[in-house]
Structure formats: structure tokens, C-alpha cells
Amino acid sequence: MIQISHLQLSLQRRLILDDISFTIHEHECLGLIGPNGAGKTTLLKCLSGMIESDRGSITMSSRSIRQHQQSIGYLSQQTDFKSWMTCEQSLRFFGRLSGLDRATLNKRIPDVLQEVGLLDQQTEVIERLSGGMRQRLGIAQAILHEPTFLILDEPASALDPSGRHDINQLILRLKKRMTIIVSTHLLEDAKTCCDRFLVIKHGKLLGPLDNQRxxxxxxxxxxxxxxxxxxxxxxxxxxxxxxxxxxxxxxxxxxxxxxxxxxxxxxxxxxxxxxxxxxxxxxxxxxxxxxxxx
Amino acid sequence: MRTFYTLTWTEWLEAWKEWKIVWLPLFFIALGVTQPLLLMYMDVLLAHVGNADGIIVDPNRPAPQSLDVFSATIHGQFNQLGLIVLIMSFMGLLASDRQTGMQDFILTRPVSRNVYLLSKWFSHGMISLFGMLIGALTSYCLTVYWFGSLSPLLALRIILDFSLWTLFVVSLTLLISTFLRRAVPIGILSLVVSLLLVALPSLMPDILFFMPGALLSLPSHTSFFSSSHLIGIISCLIWILLTLGWSALRFRKTAY
Missing domain, CATH: 3.30.70 (Alpha-Beta Plaits)
Structure with missing residues (x-):
């Protein structure tokens, strides 16, 4: 269980996150929704441990999220990567940074590429991948080290309907073994994979929005x-x-x-x-x- | 250490893929050749400009000394055109990672921010030094060939000074990258600050002897072990450490 308590963050004297508290349950897929500039990405970066909040705490199994860096997978909004690398080189690079050894990487890379449907593109240069494929590669790098908590920042925003469908199906599969938080604008799409939604605006949590009719x-x-x-x-x-x-x-x-x-x-x-x-x-x-x- | 190696090696690979490893040394070779070439064939060049009779050159003017030629190459060509191109080559050292999302992907892993910054500084510093040193070596050989012998220790001192200055400019660009987000403004500001840091100590050498650019204002015959040179080296090293430290502090809050 991930517990977020009274999170507050100001950047350049502007309040970005204002007293945010909520809980994410194990194997739950939580959707984070809100208008542009609401603070979704900043909140996700706090959850990933990338940004330290001014006040409040984020705990996972009663320990600070920063002590769980190895258990977190993160997908950024931008997935351009190093465009000269192949999919395999890119995953190898991220795997090394995650502390995985060569033997583990040799085994994990084909498995992960298979899971996201990019096995045929293993030796393809990223520059030649479509937007949807890059997004799937982004998810591949996020799950490479088998995290238990997956953070996805608008994973399907720039994709066509079939690309969005693929990503949603992938999230549904990942949900069986991971806790997921996903920020999105595509509510109708997200309905298929999110158990509930949290609405955020001007850095404030407006409340939950369950996925019931x-x-x-x-x-x-x-x-x-x-x-x-x-x-x-x-x-x-x-x-x-x-x-x-x-x-x-x-x-x-x-x-x-x-x-x-x-x-x-x-x-x-x-x-x-x-x-x-x-x-x-x-x-x-x-x-x-x-x-x-x- | 493994993380540092992985990040640095990837930067080198990227420099190779972008042909920077090739064009940067070639550019500095061209710069290194230009100054000796111009001075060697000055008479011929001047004879072909001006009016129909060309420009008359004083036949009794002293022949250029190899030390002056080499010093002019490094402090002139390298520190003007060379500096512009160097800054252009690494002005996106943080900005490009930020734009492509790489910074997010890297820093959400167990990677220390300081190691990430240090790997950027080290790899871009080494790539720049690699290009500059090849150009300087070419220039040295050509200068000795055309203008006579040049003390290797003096040449080494001039090269070392410019190397330290280059490393300082990389750290300055890194620091500015923690304040600004786009590569072009970062490049322009780095260039302006660098030029000021060279110009000011040369105008007030007695007062601003501790500035990082003061190393480039020393007379060309300054001995390697002279106190002014040693003070210049120590000052420049301190400036490099200060800018790196400041960058690390800034990056804690701005790495997103």
C-alpha cells in the first residue's frame, strides 16, 4: 500500500501541490485526472522520488518511497530516448542503471519486449519506431527491473485509437502483478483499466471519482x-x-x-x-x- | 562507479554516433593550422591584396617566434572560434536529456544526481579536450616545423592552461543549464560569461588574477612553475569545483 500524506510543494514561490493525501492499494490501478497544469506530472514525479516535497510524506510499506527506488517503474510523458540506440541497447542502458547484471538483462530484455509486443523490433533503431512503439518501449523500460509500483504519465495521449487500445490492454495485464497510478486525459479509455480516479486541479485534490455508473x-x-x-x-x-x-x-x-x-x-x-x-x-x-x- | 561508467560511456557513444568525435578534432586541426599558415605566408597574402602593387611589407620586420605563433593559435583561434564551437557542442548537455525524457528515466532509477551531473561534466569535458588536444598537437608540430623549436614545457603550459579553461567553461555551461531550460539561451549566456571572464582579467590583471580566465592573460613566456601560473591553476581548479558544487545544489531542486 502506498500512503501519501499532506504533500505540499512550491516551486519558484508558486504552490504546485497543496496538502494532498490519498492511498493507493495493492494491485489497484488509480487514474489521476485533471486539467492541464493541475500538477499531475509534478505529483507523479514526487511519487517516483524524483522531486522532494516541501512537506508531507510518501510511504510504501511504511518506509519512505525514496528507499524503494528499485521497486518503482516510471514512464515519462516524453519518450524520445536516445534515438540512435536500438530497443535492446536502450533497455540494456536502463537495466544497468537499475543495477541489473548482464545475465539478468540477457534474460529479461526479450521477455519484456515480448510482453510489450516489440520483440520483432529488438534490434530496430528507436528513431525508426512509431509513436505507439516508443510508448511501449517506455513501458518496457519501466517494467524491466520488475517494479511493484508503476507510474505512467499520460501513456496513451498521443496515440491513435488502436494504439490506445493496445496500451490499455497492456496496463490491464500489468495490473495483475503491480500497483499502478496513471495520469490521463482520456477518461473513456482509462475506464477500462482504472479502478477509480482522483481529480486534481490547481494542485489540490478535489476528490475521488469512482468508476461506477x-x-x-x-x-x-x-x-x-x-x-x-x-x-x-x-x-x-x-x-x-x-x-x-x-x-x-x-x-x-x-x-x-x-x-x-x-x-x-x-x-x-x-x-x-x-x-x-x-x-x-x-x-x-x-x-x-x-x-x-x- | 558502475553507474558513472554506464552514463559516461553512453555519452561517448553518442558523440561517436553524432560524429562529434570526428568533426571536433578536425575543426581544431583546421584552427591549429590556420594561425601558423597565415603567419608563414603573410608576405604572399599581403602582396595579393590592396592596390595593383599589393601592400608593401617591411622587409626588416622581425620573423615571428614559434612561441608567439603557438600562443596566438591557442589564445586567439582556439579561444575565439574554438570556444564558440565548443560551447555549441555541449550547450544541450542537460537540456537535451530534459526534452527527450531521458533525465526522468535516469533519475527515477537508483542514480545519484551528483553522479549524473559529474558524468555529464566528465564526458563532455573529455570529448572537448580530446578535440582540442589533437588540434593543439597539430599546431605545435606545424609551428616547430615552420618557425623553429619551441620548448615542450612552455607549449605544455599553454595547452594545460587552455585545458583547464575548457573544463571551467564546461562546468559553467553545466551550472547555467540548471538555471535555464533551453539549449540556445544556455549557449549564448555561457559564451557571454566566458568572454567576460577572459576580457576582465586581461584589463585588470593585478586585481582579477584569481579569475578563471586569468590563466589565458599570462604572458606567453611565463614559466610553468612561476607563482603567477601556479596561482592561476589553483584559482581555476577552485572555480571549477565551485561551479560544479553550485550546479549540484541547483540540480537538487530543478531536476525535472
């Missing part, structure tokens, strides 16, 4: 089997009624609506209800609501 208690959608009979709107004080089509109506109010009460009233009015449900809210919509208020 949330509903809007202020809006109810009713579908009928046959066209709804005419009714007086006075039966529904302070409720706005929108007719989407003859068999579909939307009821909205300024306060939470009671689903069963509305259903009873409509049945009394002679409606043959096919379905009645609160309006679902998408992850992106909830995120936008959250950041708009701050």
Missing part, C-alpha cells in the same frame, strides 16, 4: 409502451417536463426526484411505463462538473 438524481427518463396520455403539468409542481418523443419523457427538477413516487403518479395517470430510471451520468460529465466548480 453514477446517476443524476435530478433527472428521470420515462419510456412508455404507447404514446403517453395527455396530463396536466400541475400534477408535477416544480418539475420541468421535456417530451423527447411520444413515448419518451424527461423529468427534471432543482431538487432530487423520488423515482417510486413519480412512477406511482404516472401509473395513476394511465401511463403504460416500459422503463423509468434516473439519467446516467458519464465519467467525463462528472469530471467536468467537478472541475467547473473550482
Amino acid at each position: 453514477n446517476v443524476d438524481q435530478y433527472r428521470i427518463q420515462v419510456e412508455t409502451l404507447t404514446a403517453a396520455p395527455s396530463f396536466s403539468v400541475t400534477r408535477f409542481p416544480r418539475v420541468e417536463i421535456d417530451r423527447i418523443n411520444p413515448c419518451c419523457y424527461q423529468f427534471s427538477a432543482q431538487q432530487p426526484l423520488d423515482l417510486s413516487e413519480l412512477a406511482t403518479t404516472l401509473i395513476q395517470l394511465g401511463w403504460s411505463i416500459a422503463s423509468i430510471a434516473y439519467q446516467p451520468i458519464g465519467l467525463e460529465e462528472r469530471f467536468l462538473d467537478m472541475v467547473a466548480d473550482v
Whole structure:
């Protein structure tokens, strides 16, 4: 378990991270979302031990994260690497820096390249790799030393849909043996691999955003089997009624609506209800609501 | 030590892949040849410029001495055009790693920031010295061949002084790289500060004898073991250590 407590960081007299506390559970994939300049990358760099915070602590198994450098894998937003190196040379370079010996590297490099789907590009020069391949090489260098905590900074932002799909599938596979935190703008994509999300804006944690389907208690959608009979709107004080089509109506109010009460009233009015449900809210919509208020 | 070796070796490999190992010595060879060549054929060159009769050269003017020719090569050619090209060659020593994400990938591993900085300083310093020394050696041979013998100890002193100055410029560029993020402003500022550090001690040698550029203001016949030279060497070494130390302090907060 990784515990982040009251993290605070100022750079050039500007508060970048403001009293951030949260926990990442083992084998969980946590999504970090927020607008540009929210402090996501800085937070991830603090988690990686690269930046020391002014206040607060980051602990992993009750010890400072800095004592766990060997257990951390990090993928930066930029994955240009040394473009003259081949994939193998690049991994060998990072492996040596991680303290892996030659025998271990000889075994690990093909395994890792296989895992990220780059085995055929083992001797390919990085300069000739596509954006998606570089991103996968970035993940390969991050998992080369078999870390238990993986930090991914926008791993799929610059990729096409198929590239994003590949990265998400890879993250799903890695999740089985690692704890992962991933910053992203692509909420719909991240939904497939993240268990929950944290929203950050202006360096402040706005709160969690779980990956469950949330509903809007202020809006109810009713579908009928046959066209709804005419009714007086006075039966529904302070409720706005929108007719989407003859068999579909939307009821909205300024306060939470009671689903069963509305259903009873409509049945009394002679409606043959096919379905009645609160309006679902998408992850992106909830995120936008959250950041708009701050 | 293994980390230092890995980082340094990669910098050398990169210099090889970018042909820096080849073009930098070639450039300094060209610089090293230019000054003796110009002085050797000055009469011929001057005769072909000016009016139809050319420029008349005083036939009784003293012949250039080998020490003056060699000193002019190092302190003139090497410290002007050479310095510009050297700074251009290593102005991105931190900025390029920052832009490509390499710095993040390296520093999130068990790599000390000081070792990372030191490897940058050492590898770029050695690559620069390698190019400069080959050029200086060529110039020395050509000067001796055309202008007569030159004390190896004096030549060594001039080369050593410029080597120390080069190492100081590398550490200065490293320090400026911890303040600025882009390679071009880093290069321009390094060049301006370097030129000032050479110009000021030559204007006030008695006051600014402790400045790193003071080594280049010493008269060409200064003995290797003279007190002014030894003070210059010690001052330059202290300046190198100070700039490296300051870079390390800055890099703790700015390595991202």
C-alpha cells in the first residue's frame, strides 16, 4: 500500500501541490485526472522520488518511497530516448542503471519486449519506431527491473485509437502483478483499466471519482409502451417536463426526484411505463462538473 | 562507479554516433593550422591584396617566434572560434536529456544526481579536450616545423592552461543549464560569461588574477612553475569545483 500524506510543494514561490493525501492499494490501478497544469506530472514525479516535497510524506510499506527506488517503474510523458540506440541497447542502458547484471538483462530484455509486443523490433533503431512503439518501449523500460509500483504519465495521449487500445490492454495485464497510478486525459479509455480516479486541479485534490455508473438524481427518463396520455403539468409542481418523443419523457427538477413516487403518479395517470430510471451520468460529465466548480 | 561508467560511456557513444568525435578534432586541426599558415605566408597574402602593387611589407620586420605563433593559435583561434564551437557542442548537455525524457528515466532509477551531473561534466569535458588536444598537437608540430623549436614545457603550459579553461567553461555551461531550460539561451549566456571572464582579467590583471580566465592573460613566456601560473591553476581548479558544487545544489531542486 502506498500512503501519501499532506504533500505540499512550491516551486519558484508558486504552490504546485497543496496538502494532498490519498492511498493507493495493492494491485489497484488509480487514474489521476485533471486539467492541464493541475500538477499531475509534478505529483507523479514526487511519487517516483524524483522531486522532494516541501512537506508531507510518501510511504510504501511504511518506509519512505525514496528507499524503494528499485521497486518503482516510471514512464515519462516524453519518450524520445536516445534515438540512435536500438530497443535492446536502450533497455540494456536502463537495466544497468537499475543495477541489473548482464545475465539478468540477457534474460529479461526479450521477455519484456515480448510482453510489450516489440520483440520483432529488438534490434530496430528507436528513431525508426512509431509513436505507439516508443510508448511501449517506455513501458518496457519501466517494467524491466520488475517494479511493484508503476507510474505512467499520460501513456496513451498521443496515440491513435488502436494504439490506445493496445496500451490499455497492456496496463490491464500489468495490473495483475503491480500497483499502478496513471495520469490521463482520456477518461473513456482509462475506464477500462482504472479502478477509480482522483481529480486534481490547481494542485489540490478535489476528490475521488469512482468508476461506477453514477446517476443524476435530478433527472428521470420515462419510456412508455404507447404514446403517453395527455396530463396536466400541475400534477408535477416544480418539475420541468421535456417530451423527447411520444413515448419518451424527461423529468427534471432543482431538487432530487423520488423515482417510486413519480412512477406511482404516472401509473395513476394511465401511463403504460416500459422503463423509468434516473439519467446516467458519464465519467467525463462528472469530471467536468467537478472541475467547473473550482 | 558502475553507474558513472554506464552514463559516461553512453555519452561517448553518442558523440561517436553524432560524429562529434570526428568533426571536433578536425575543426581544431583546421584552427591549429590556420594561425601558423597565415603567419608563414603573410608576405604572399599581403602582396595579393590592396592596390595593383599589393601592400608593401617591411622587409626588416622581425620573423615571428614559434612561441608567439603557438600562443596566438591557442589564445586567439582556439579561444575565439574554438570556444564558440565548443560551447555549441555541449550547450544541450542537460537540456537535451530534459526534452527527450531521458533525465526522468535516469533519475527515477537508483542514480545519484551528483553522479549524473559529474558524468555529464566528465564526458563532455573529455570529448572537448580530446578535440582540442589533437588540434593543439597539430599546431605545435606545424609551428616547430615552420618557425623553429619551441620548448615542450612552455607549449605544455599553454595547452594545460587552455585545458583547464575548457573544463571551467564546461562546468559553467553545466551550472547555467540548471538555471535555464533551453539549449540556445544556455549557449549564448555561457559564451557571454566566458568572454567576460577572459576580457576582465586581461584589463585588470593585478586585481582579477584569481579569475578563471586569468590563466589565458599570462604572458606567453611565463614559466610553468612561476607563482603567477601556479596561482592561476589553483584559482581555476577552485572555480571549477565551485561551479560544479553550485550546479549540484541547483540540480537538487530543478531536476525535472
